[in-house]
Amino acid sequence: MLILSRAVVVLLLFFITFTVLAADSPEIEKIDVNIAPLEDLLKIIHIGEVRAKELIFLRPFSSLDDLIRIKGIGEKNLKDIKEQGLAWVSEQPQTELAESVVEVNYQQTYPAGVVLNEILPSPEGPDVEQEWIEIFNQNNFKVDLSGWQIADSSGAVTNYTFPEGIIINPGEYLILPRPMTKITLNNDGDLIKLIKPNSEITDSAEYKNAPAAESFNRTEAGWFWSKNLTPGLENSIDSAVEKEEDSASPTTTEKELEKNTAAISQSLKNIEETENSNAYLVFFAALIFAFFSGIMILFLKNKLKKVDF
Numbered sequence: 655m656l657i658l659s660r661a662v663v664v665l666l667l668f669f670i671t672f673t674v675l676a677a678d679s680p681e682i683e684k685i686d687v688n689i690a691p692l693e694d695l696l697k698i699i700h701i702g703e704v705r706a707k708e709l710i711f712l713r714p715f716s717s718l719d720d721l722i723r724i725k726g727i728g729e730k731n732l733k734d735i736k737e738q739g740l741a742w743v744s745e746q747p748q749t750e751l752a753e754s755v756v757e758v759n760y761q762q763t764y765p766a767g768v769v770l771n772e773i774l775p776s777p778e779g780p781d782v783e784q785e786w787i788e789i790f791n792q793n794n795f796k797v798d799l800s801g802w803q804i805a806d807s808s809g810a811v812t813n814y815t816f817p818e819g820i821i822i823n824p825g826e827y828l829i830l831p832r833p834m835t836k837i838t839l840n841n842d843g844d845l846i847k848l849i850k851p852n853s854e855i856t857d858s859a860e861y862k863n864a865p866a867a868e869s870f871n872r873t874e875a876g877w878f879w880s881k882n883l884t885p886g887l888e889n890s891i892d893s894a895v896e897k898e899e900d901s902a903s904p905t906t907t908e909k910e911l912e913k914n915t916a917a918i919s920q921s922l923k924n925i926e927e928t929e930n931s932n933a934y935l936v937f938f939a940a941l942i943f944a945f946f947s948g949i950m951i952l953f954l955k956n957k958l959k960k961v962d963f
Contacts, residue, residue, distance in 0.1 A: 686744045687721065688714045699738045700731040704800045704818055707851075715743050725801075726818060764850040767793040768802075769857045771827065771872050772889055773846060775839035775864035785832040785839045787846060788885055790872075791822040799828075801851035804835060808844045812837045827886045839864070 685694050687709060695706040708724050718736055720743070721727055727735075735741050768791050777784035787804060791797055799816040806812060814835035822828050832838070839846075843862035847855050859877060861870045868879045871889040882890040 684742045685740050687718075687741050688744050698741050699734050700727065701735075702818075704798070708801070717743050764802075764852060764854070764856075765793060765795075765797055766856060767791065768797050768799070768822065768848065769872065770846060770848055770859045772884065773839065773859060773861065773870040774883065774885075775844065775861065775870070776841045776866050776868070778867045781839070781841075782832060785837075786885060787830045787835065787837065787839075789822070789828050789830070789848065791824055791826050791828075794824045796821050796823045803847075803849040803851075804830060804837060805847045805849060806837050806839065806844050807847065809840045810838055813849075829885050 685698060687695065687698075692703070692706050692710065695701050695709060696703065701709065705724050705726060709721070712723055715721060715723075718741060719732065721735065721741075722729070722732055768789060770787065771790035772788040774784070774786050775781075789804075799820040799822055800818040802816045802820075804814045804816075812835070814830070814837055830837075837846075841864045843860070843864075845858060845860040848857040850856050859870065859872070861877070864870070865879055867883075868881050869883050871878055871880050871884075871891055873889060873891060878891050880889070880891045882892045884890050
């Protein structure tokens with residue numbers, strides 16, 4: 655009987671201790687994915703900064719199962735999120751959710767300075783294997799390209815989305831071959847666009863009638879074709895454009911020289927004609943003067959003869 659009483663006392667003490675500890679232990683704070691700020695969403699397993707931003711953009715969610723709409727969240731990741739027990743979905747009025755989305759979108763920014771730099775639509779070898787697009791980071795800081803897109807606008811239109819974790823360092827060139835992007839660069843012309851995750855077109859390049867084995871290059875003066883292919887390096891425009899400029903100058907000079915020569919020749923001709931005209935006038939004037947002088951002499955001689963008689 656004494657042993658039984660001791661057992662009851664021990665169980666009673668254990669129950670009281672457990673109750674007190676349970677009451678004192680802090681309750682795990684749940685994270686409502688429909689209203690939680692970005693810093694709280696990062697506490698959820700498998701939700702990094704890129705996915706958190708996408709989550710905010712896609713809100714509202716009807717249930718945790720709806721999180722599968724986020725890129726990279728599959729069934730396994732969704733199961734881990736549920737087992738973690740932090741995330742939950744509230745039933746919130748649509749207007750309040752809309753205000754939350756607008757506020758986050760307003761804060762969402764992506765850097766400029768990442769541009770299309772060189773494009774090879776018509777390589778010497780097979781197009782399907784050797785076409786490529788090059789982009790360049792003009793900034794003095796690295797840029798996360800996760801979620802950015804490259805797209806074309808002619809023929810079989812294709813969009814390529816950069817996977818998560820793609821970083822382009824400052825002053826770095828990034829080559830995107832066709833076997834990776836699946837983008838077909840049409841030889842007769844195409845429009846290539848670089849698109850930010852917020853759907854903003856940050857850069858574009860349009861070309862027509864791509865010459866064989868020449869790349870389309872960005873320069874300070876615009877876009878030019880060049881036979882000097884420079885993937886991963888600074889663009890080097892061949893002398894084709896320079897030759898055109900050089901050849902244009904002599905042609906202009908020759909035309910001006912011909913024009914000036916013709917003008918000089920005409921002036922000399924006019925002078926010669928003027929001199930000839932003056933010579934004729936002098937000759938006729940001298941001839942008339944001699945004629946009248948002769949008459950005067952004869953007249954004077956006859957006059958003198960009459961006086962002598």
